[in-house]
Amino acid sequence: MRVAIMQPYFLPYIGYFQLIAAVDKFVVYDNVKYTKKGWINRNRILQNGKDVVFTLPLKAGSDALNIVDRELAADFSREKLFNQVLEAYRRAPYFRQTIGMVEEVVMYGNANLFEFLKHSIVLTRRHLNLGTEIQCSSTIPIDHGLKSQEKVLAICEAVGATTYINPIGGTDLYSSEVFQSRNIELRFIESQPLNYAQFEHDFVPWLSIVDVMMFNSQQEVIAKVTGNYRFA
Numbered sequence: 001m002r003v004a005i006m007q008p009y010f011l012p013y014i015g016y017f018q019l020i021a022a023v024d025k026f027v028v029y030d031n032v033k034y035t036k037k038g039w040i041n042r043n044r045i046l047q048n049g050k051d052v053v054f055t056l057p058l059k060a061g062s063d064a065l066n067i068v069d070r071e072l073a074a075d076f077s078r079e080k081l082f083n084q085v086l087e088a089y090r091r092a093p094y095f096r097q098t099i100g101m102v103e104e105v106v107m108y109g110n111a112n113l114f115e116f117l118k119h120s121i122v123l124t125r126r127h128l129n130l131g132t133e134i135q136c137s138s139t140i141p142i143d144h145g146l147k148s149q150e151k152v153l154a155i156c157e158a159v160g161a162t163t164y165i166n167p168i169g170g171t172d173l174y175s176s177e178v179f180q181s182r183n184i185e186l187r188f189i190e191s192q193p194l195n196y197a198q199f200e201h202d203f204v205p206w207l208s209i210v211d212v213m214m215f216n217s218q219q220e221v222i223a224k225v226t227g228n229y230r231f232a
Helices: 014-021 078-089 095-106 113-127 148-159 176-181 209-215 218-227
Strands: 002-006 025-028 042-047 050-055 133-136 163-167 185-191 229-231
Touching: 002 014, 002 148, 014 113, 014 163, 014 185, 014 209, 014 218, 025 148, 042 078, 042 209, 050 078, 078 095, 078 209, 095 113, 095 209, 113 133, 148 176, 176 185, 209 218
Parallel strands: 002 025, 002 163, 025 133, 163 185
Antiparallel strands: 042 050, 185 229
């Protein structure tokens, strides 16, 4: 069984969903610390030909809190965020096929950060017709005090993984020899260059998956998610 393990991100770039498509089970970390200045609660869309960051504002909380213990800010306006996406893409060729999913993601009423993010991942997976199983890390019976490679290995062994797949950026984090000694194959996935028309502007790469969906048919998006990558 092929397994990947990642933090949850909000409407991330296509590579995140290529990783989901490449495995049988996708484990989402809920019981790890929330990290500032990452992509857990923010991403980028195209607005007036430029990349613009959009963010889920969070309720103030200790830096020691896990993702599952963080909450969205009480003054977070779902309507404002939805309207930002709507205005940015209302002229996009595949706006109608995409905006309903975006609305369902953004208007979700749960204020728990992890539940909000997981809901968005599950809905996007459904929109892309991916059958990959998604499981929360806290439900897996391991020593959750483990760190880094040892935690990944423990999760892989607990769920019966034969192959662990990680994004190409993590090549320095893991040892093929150590994984091999535990009878698990280690592979890395790398997204291939992607280009498509974005109105009349120069192409801005690696924006949120929403951008890909707005400018490509559902069939084209699925083909890019399930095939436009390579293994290292």
